[in-house]
Amino acid sequence: MSEPLALAVDLGGTELRAAAVAPGGQILAQIDTPTDATAGPARVIDQIVALIGEVRARVPDMTFLGLGIGAPGPLDPVAGIAIAPPTLKGWRDVPLTAILSDRLAMPVMLENDANAAALGEWRFGAGRGLHSVVFVTVSTGIGGGVVADGRILHGQRGLAAEIGHMTITERGGRCFCGAIGCFEAVASGSALGWRADAATRPGDGSRLRALAGSGAVTARHVADAAREGDAQASALLAEEARWLGIGFTNLLHLYSPEAIVVGGGLSVALDLMAGGIAATIIERAMPAYRDVPVVAAALGRHAGLVGAASLVLEPGSTRIVEAA
Amino acid sequence: MSEPLALAVDLGGTELRAAAVAPGGQILAQIDTPTDATAGPARVIDQIVALIGEVRARVPDMTFLGLGIGAPGPLDPVAGIAIAPPTLKGWRDVPLTAILSDRLAMPVMLENDANAAALGEWRFGAGRGLHSVVFVTVSTGIGGGVVADGRILHGQRGLAAEIGHMTITERGGRCFCGAIGCFEAVASGSALGWRADAATRPGDGSRLRALAGSGAVTARHVADAAREGDAQASALLAEEARWLGIGFTNLLHLYSPEAIVVGGGLSVALDLMAGGIAATIIERAMPAYRDVPVVAAALGRHAGLVGAASLVLEPGSTRIVEAA
Known part of the structure; x- marks a missing residue:
């Protein structure tokens, strides 16, 4: 099994979840932790980086296409910016994908949590x-x-x-x-x-x-x-x-x-x-x-996580395609 | 001026309009005629072919990219089929683009009239x-x-x-x-x-x-x-x-x-x-x-006509793009 995996994060105001997801949508490893939602973006970003490290350690010797994140809106999915999520204190125009792709040295894509869940159900669930x-x-x-x-x-x-x-x-x-x-x-x-x-x-x-x-x-x-x-x-x-x-x-x-x-x-x-x-x-x-x-x-509560994974597993379906 | 033009048809239950449209959305020639809406699809298709012939005669020595048609729904824009337009008697699953591209020997694209008007305003009007x-x-x-x-x-x-x-x-x-x-x-x-x-x-x-x-x-x-x-x-x-x-x-x-x-x-x-x-x-x-x-x-009443033209002038913006 050397097919590259996706890393996925479901960033909620209460819970932070991270997973390694196979191309078929199977979650191979998952770790959840309470979101330190009142501590500001720097702390939560540290939490994400640490959680991703733990997830990677559970699936050793695997390669990763990148990280997909589902996060509360409003956010700009194209620019990769969390604009002002009401459940995360102190977040204001945080360039989340730029910061995390720098820290993790991989492509990072962002989508709002509802869209991520829609993607999950579409790619791997009831809308397949x-x-x-x-x-x-x-x-x-x-x-x-x-x-x-x-x-x-x-x-x-x-x-x-x-x-x-x-x-x-x-x-x-x-x-x-x-x-x-x-x-x-x-x-x-x-x-x-x-x-x-x-x-x-x-x-x-x-x-x-x-x-x-x-x-x-x-x-x-x-x-x-x-x-x-x-x-x-x-x-x-x-x-x-x-x-x-x-x-x-x-x-x-x-x-x-x-x-x-x-x-x-x-x-x-x-x-x-x-x-x-x-x-x-x-x-x-x-x-x-x-x-x-x-x-x-x-997919129940996993929809957002596997949908976030699909952002990097099948990126073409989630980006704005310019008119020819 | 040798830049190819588009031909456009706005097929209404009352009026049939045809035009030659420049890439910038300018109507260079237009002819309107009452639609023979009760005579069935064969007669109306003959009307379209005749009207297109007249329009072409008014802009001699021009080349044409194809014909775009705006027509009443329901229709299938991808298959090019007029399903059951209520204002056109006897129309039922008419493969309009196939018939017209055969008769006119050029690409033909179909869109419902409301979408054609939206395309017109978007490409050449208030939504530009x-x-x-x-x-x-x-x-x-x-x-x-x-x-x-x-x-x-x-x-x-x-x-x-x-x-x-x-x-x-x-x-x-x-x-x-x-x-x-x-x-x-x-x-x-x-x-x-x-x-x-x-x-x-x-x-x-x-x-x-x-x-x-x-x-x-x-x-x-x-x-x-x-x-x-x-x-x-x-x-x-x-x-x-x-x-x-x-x-x-x-x-x-x-x-x-x-x-x-x-x-x-x-x-x-x-x-x-x-x-x-x-x-x-x-x-x-x-x-x-x-x-x-x-x-x-x-664009007033011309929105549908220039929008229909944009189907062949800028086809990429109007087709379903498969997910990558």
């Missing part, structure tokens, strides 16, 4: 072999990445596919972004949890409150209760499926993907919502878009 | 020199085309950028597509006309009814009355600007263009709505997207 894929994460918020005609869709400053903040309604509470009616504000796991919490009271005898104990009802409790057959939870999931279906219909009309791949925490309940999502799409999408499958992500 | 542009036509309906990272965004079967049918609200009447809350159903010129018509009554003394005479009030009357300073018309345009601003904010978040270029009939009133659109974008868009200009299209 397709040409156009929309990847949506539904958890605390809603994020996503779009593969359009065989490339990640970047747009100006890499800011395309801010899926969670498309307006789809006048209902729901104010989104953290300040607007009303964002897809995320009505269809995220948080929004489902709020609806479930508001629909129940402590001690009301509901299955949801029994699962929640003394805490708030969350999307996870709704999914668990619905899977047990609880009618109230099933109704809440049906409403959630309808919101997701409305948003997904927009994504079909706007990007015309061959599949919508759903990841994030709430994707564990995708099977329970599939019928409701499909019914909403059939009701609302124009005929040519109705047959597009909505499928669960295949 | 940019890398990512969203082109929106606001008239009877709302359509559009997206240039993303230097290429037309196609998606599966070329169906991306069906901008008019993104859901943005629960308000408004049912869209012709069957859904409620489509951007087109609340923000098209038709929707503005309906609101203006519903807000007035024949003989009510309003400026709008004075302009409309015995007919219905239309978007054009609203624009004209607002330009005269009529307060009712200005209020209707302000509401229209708000709907456009909501939809445009979605387009910013989803495609992250460097500019939104607005064409179509209602773009004549864009200057009157610019303040309202900008205020809505500043209110609703996330900070990184707020500085993107919304500008009027520059």
Whole structure:
């Protein structure tokens, strides 16, 4: 086995993960550590360099094509600059790829975390072999990445596919972004949890409150209760499926993907919502878009890591190609 | 002048237009004729061949790179097939580029009319020199085309950028597509006309009814009355600007263009709505997207024709580039 590997880093505000990834997407070695997110970029970059050293030591005698990094946006994927990630204190216009390619003496490529996860699912997961894929994460918020005609869709400053903040309604509470009616504000796991919490009271005898104990009802409790057959939870999931279906219909009309791949925490309940999502799409999408499958992500929390690896394994698919 | 030209056809359900276009986008000869839209594809293809012959006769001794065609969707731009254009009777999976390249003995390329107009504005009009542009036509309906990272965004079967049918609200009447809350159903010129018509009554003394005479009030009357300073018309345009601003904010978040270029009939009133659109974008868009200009299209009804020409003048920008 002398085929060169990729190194990959998934830089999160909580966890820093590094791996050695084979050309087929297999993770051959992985080490995770808490991100020292409040210590500033110099310290975190030291963490990355040290972690990469440890990963390399676990796969001795291998050669490496380079390092791919998934990091929180906003960032400039072409210039390789982390602009102002809100979860990393003190980061402001950090030329991450230049610094790390200097320290590690190898090519380094950068992509935002949602796009990295989209790349992972496209290259090695549920979107494998397709040409156009929309990847949506539904958890605390809603994020996503779009593969359009065989490339990640970047747009100006890499800011395309801010899926969670498309307006789809006048209902729901104010989104953290300040607007009303964002897809995320009505269809995220948080929004489902709020609806479930508001629909129940402590001690009301509901299955949801029994699962929640003394805490708030969350999307996870709704999914668990619905899977047990609880009618109230099933109704809440049906409403959630309808919101997701409305948003997904927009994504079909706007990007015309061959599949919508759903990841994030709430994707564990995708099977329970599939019928409701499909019914909403059939009701609302124009005929040519109705047959597009909505499928669960295949790689779970590894999507971003193997997607980051694909930045160096298959670099042509991720860069802006100039018009001829 | 021996630089080769492009031939271009704008195939509409009402009008068929053909032109010879210079590499800089200048139309050197143009002939229009009513489309024989009910006579079936063979007759219309004969019309195209005849019209191209006439255009060529007007620019003698020139060489031609090929023919670019803008035609109503749905169509497959890669295979060159008109799938089922609703305004052309009897057209069903017509291999238009194969037939015409055989008849004309030159390369022929096909794009849907909205994308052709987007290409025209991008290459030769208001989006010139940019890398990512969203082109929106606001008239009877709302359509559009997206240039993303230097290429037309196609998606599966070329169906991306069906901008008019993104859901943005629960308000408004049912869209012709069957859904409620489509951007087109609340923000098209038709929707503005309906609101203006519903807000007035024949003989009510309003400026709008004075302009409309015995007919219905239309978007054009609203624009004209607002330009005269009529307060009712200005209020209707302000509401229209708000709907456009909501939809445009979605387009910013989803495609992250460097500019939104607005064409179509209602773009004549864009200057009157610019303040309202900008205020809505500043209110609703996330900070990184707020500085993107919304500008009027520059080419008017010629956008589709010169865009079709650009399919053969600059073919690299319009084809799907396979991932490396």
